[in-house]
Amino acid sequence: MTATERIWTFVTCLVATLVVVFLATPLVVTILTSFGSSSLFTLPPPSWSVRWYQRLTSVRGLGSTLLVSVEIAALSTFSSIVIGGLASIALVRGRFPGRTAIGTFLTSPLMLPGLVIGIALLQAFRFAGLRDVWTSLLLAHMIVTLPYAVRTIYSSLLLFDFTLVEAARTLGCSPMQAYIRVLIPALAPAFITSGIFAFLASMDNYAVSIFFTDAWTKTLPIMMLNLAEEQPDPTIAAISSLLIGLVLIFLIICDRAIGLRRIVDQH
């Protein structure tokens, strides 16, 4: 290694470390605070305790809110994968004008500010006479999660060899059976990855949800904001820490899935 190379390696490592510290500090602070005994956000805490986690059981409506969030996230993720999967097949296999435009349009919610989508949907739902909070939330979250499904499944489909489906048909499978027995297993990593991202995007969404919640039906991020306004104590830090844990578990699964696919693709 020459001296210049050594300096560059050092600079790269330094920058990388700083970025990691910058990204990780808030998470570490949150977790530390959640295990502190003080009701103020002091660091280091005077002593360690799990009282904020015990307090979670007495937070009114936490259970039902969590349920709403998980329901909405799970349902919107599932329908996004189904709709996004079918749309991707059409985009990859179809020969119709405007395919690229439709593909871009389906992924565009990723690039639009959530507030814009929220306001637009609010007006559209009003116009359509849709008043039910839960249904509005679900539809809105489907629009938020769809791009994740389309993006990942579409790029996997581009690599998929459709001769495999034809081979299955010559072996006695109807077109539907052929897709189920050949395409679905081949796309499994894409389903897992996009599913995890879509689920987290829904769980985490604030900007769009805010337009569709009321006092009885709300999602977790909305409730946490309410809590922070009403009683700013480390209870939200405890909820946040649990969410961080959840995300970590998901990320590990995701890494396994993507990692597996990398190994597969290299062959």
Added chain:
Amino acid sequence: MQNSVLEVAGAEKAFGSTTVLSGVDLAVENGEFISLLGPSGCGKTTLLRIVAGLLSADRGTVKLSGADITGLPTHMRGVGVVFQNYALFPHLTVAQNVAFGLKAQQISAGDIRATVAKYLDLVQLTSMADRPIRGLSGGQQQRVAVARALAVSPKLLLLDEPFSALDRKLRELMQIELKRILREVGITTVLVTHDQEEALVMSDRIAVMNKGAIEQFAAPGLIYQKPASRFVLDFVGHSTRIAGTTAKTTDGLLAIETAFGTLHAQSGYIPGSPVTVAIRPERISMSMAQETPPSVNVLSARLTDIIFQGSKYHLLFENQGDSHLLVEAGRIPEGMAVGANVHLHWSLEDTLVFPGAQE
């Protein structure tokens, strides 16, 4: 024909404004091995896909064992296909690939296992049963693809350039091996290839295709010795060609005036037509002697080059400059050297005549 397994009649197909098949007729007998031979892009794969039901023809019918299957979906046809890239299922093992088609039918697990074992044994892959597809060699993948296609007992097997992914040595081995397997099963087979040697080695009959039409459908020997068109002559094997103009026909013998003198052939043309006389290079005999051999066509030419080809020699001759004649011989006759004047002669049956004087 009564016992045709496959009968294609008047198959036409166009993609947009490009005509890919222009009226193909093809009948394959029970147990026969035939090849569709033609240059890349002549429509071989398209025809295969129409037979398999993966593509629908614009016009024409497909019959299997006498039953019209033109409108029948692929999975109800009972036509097995070995795809050019083999299309093995990467998420399954060797045995699971072979079992794939059996699982789509109502067959007990025990019967599936027995059938898979039988076909793995046939292609000699029993020891590889539980291996994943990745990591198999090209030859092994080909055998898995064949076993998978045969396991569901199709009435007809279609092979799309199954050797193109293999290197030369392995290709020759696998051709013999595949022929053994298919003869053992006794299945009617259509092989698609652009490799004339492959077609000559493997087939009972060869259909030579050009620009979406079959130019000749005959036994390999006939294709080689009596090519039906200039295209077949050029596509299969080498030939020595001499441009000429037809003269009178006497006693059924056509006289053709060429730069090498008058040649004769058993052919019918009106006098004054431009034609090409063609001879397979190994059918030409050479002699240094002056006396006329009993062959009908004789010409004398100067030897300009001897090219050693391993098992044989190619000799190049010319006469008054421009025309180069190719002769193939197992050995060089005694006393023959570059610069020598040589008599070339060949029989009437070996004299092929095609319209048009272009070489």
